[in-house]
Amino acid sequence: MVSDRWQRWVADNLVRGVAARDLVAGLEGGGVPGELARRTVAALASSPALAVAHERELRARRRAQVLRLRAAVGPRPLALERAPAPDAATFFARYWQTSTPALFPDVVPRWRAQWTPQSLRERFGEVRIEACTGREGDPRPDAHWEQHRVELSLAQFVDRMLAVERGNDLYLIANNRNTARPELRALWDDVVLPPGWFDEPRLPFGSALWLGPAGTITPLHHDTSNILFCQIHGRKRIVLAPPWSEPLLDTADGVYNRRDLAELAEAGIEHVELTVRAGESLFIPAGWWHDVRSLDASVSLAINAFARPNAFGWYAPGSLRRPGLGS
Ligand SMILES: O=C(O)CCC(=O)C(=O)O
Structure with missing residues (x-):
């Protein structure tokens, strides 16, 4: 013993x-x-x-x-700033350091090509990708995403997606990790980002493509790193709530939350609701709760390969405490 x-x-x-x-x-x-x-x-x-x-x-x-975040940022009213993307020093000082979400209308319009589902199909239709299906029969399809993975060609995916008028059954999500595929490398030639914000060689590995019909739902959750959520095609409705929301902390379930959107309003929980349109990008700092629903067939790219260390220890596994120290 x-x-x-x-x-x-x-x-x-x-x-x-x-x-x-x-x-x-x-x-x-x-x-x-x-x-x-x-x-x-x-x-x-x-x-x-x-x-x-x-x-x-x-x-x-x-x-x-x-x-810690509250002490660093200080109390402030919840308001979403909409501004042209500033230079890197201003971006990091004004939004990153203060964990402040903001909407930038001029990042995606710099890209060399727009990505519609059809244009992606034309350029990369043959490429084998991973996506999720059968999500509607599962009350928590995002938590159980591994059970819903399928492999198919991008052409097959786009055809299936465009045949759906509205629904949450079929969705290509971050966990499908398609952006690092060598066959999709040419996508990165299109992407033109504000100078100095990102560690560009890491983009394929630090980004996530989201592709699906109108009606997809990513329920209330928070990320563990800062992201720039770029809406490239279609619109998404996003609800954002701050990390310091007491009622949401109490119902956190891993990175998800047991509360749903209806409850936010009913319980008077501070939040902001916005529609992110094609061409707009939203800076979502780590820990900010967000619920995302597509209003149209949609293409989005969430980027976390920033030029600054971007891990905030929300769930960082502990380091080994030395044995024999009398725990
Ligand atoms: O677009 C979506 O459905 C979800 C995106 C999201 O929540 C994220 O990138 O963290």
């Missing part, structure tokens, strides 16, 4: 998100035989008490993050 001290050490690190194999190695390094080390970690990792502790830890981290 492993000592109480070691068990506490394992539990503490598991709660903070450290991988089980690192803990087994830590125990072994402390002289615990391999089989006993594995059994100890497995038993603690699967215990209901640990699940509760983990949930509490995430809540505490989220609150700490929000308090």
Whole structure:
């Protein structure tokens, strides 16, 4: 039997998100035989008490993050600024540093080609891509996206998408990770972004294409990095709520939220609603809740490959606490 001290050490690190194999190695390094080390970690990792502790830890981290953000940004009324894209120094000082969303009407219009579903089909119809289908039979299709993946050609996807007048069944989402495909590399030749905002060589790996019919729904959630959400074709209705919203913190469920849109208004939760039109881009800082619904057949590109470190530790797994420090 492993000592109480070691068990506490394992539990503490598991709660903070450290991988089980690192803990087994830590125990072994402390002289615990391999089989006993594995059994100890497995038993603690699967215990209901640990699940509760983990949930509490995430809540505490989220609150700490929000308090830091609130202290850095200070109280301010919720208003969405619409402005021409400024130079990089102004963008980072005015929006990034203060975690302030803003709508820029002049980023996408700089691109060399507009992406309509038809033009993407003409240029890249043969390319095999991944998308999600069968979403409507699932109350949480985004959380279960892996169960909905299908592979098909871009031409097949666009044909299916354009045959749907309205619906949430078929959607090519961020998790399908199509932007890094070498066969789609030519897309990046079109993209012209404000100088200095992005780490351009990383764009294919730090961007997400969203392609679908009118009626797609991405429910209330927050991202863990800042994004520039570029609307290239069609319109999307976006509801934004600040990360420091107490009622939303209380109902957070991972990066999703148990509240739906109707409840925001009913419960008087501070939020702003806007329609993002083709050609407009919205800066959505990490932690800002957003619900996104397409009003038309739509093409969007969300970019997070900024020229600044863009991970804010919302769910960063914990680093290993050294063994034997008397946890
Ligand atoms: O366009 C969508 O449906 C969702 C986009 C989004 O929420 C995001 O990129 O974080």
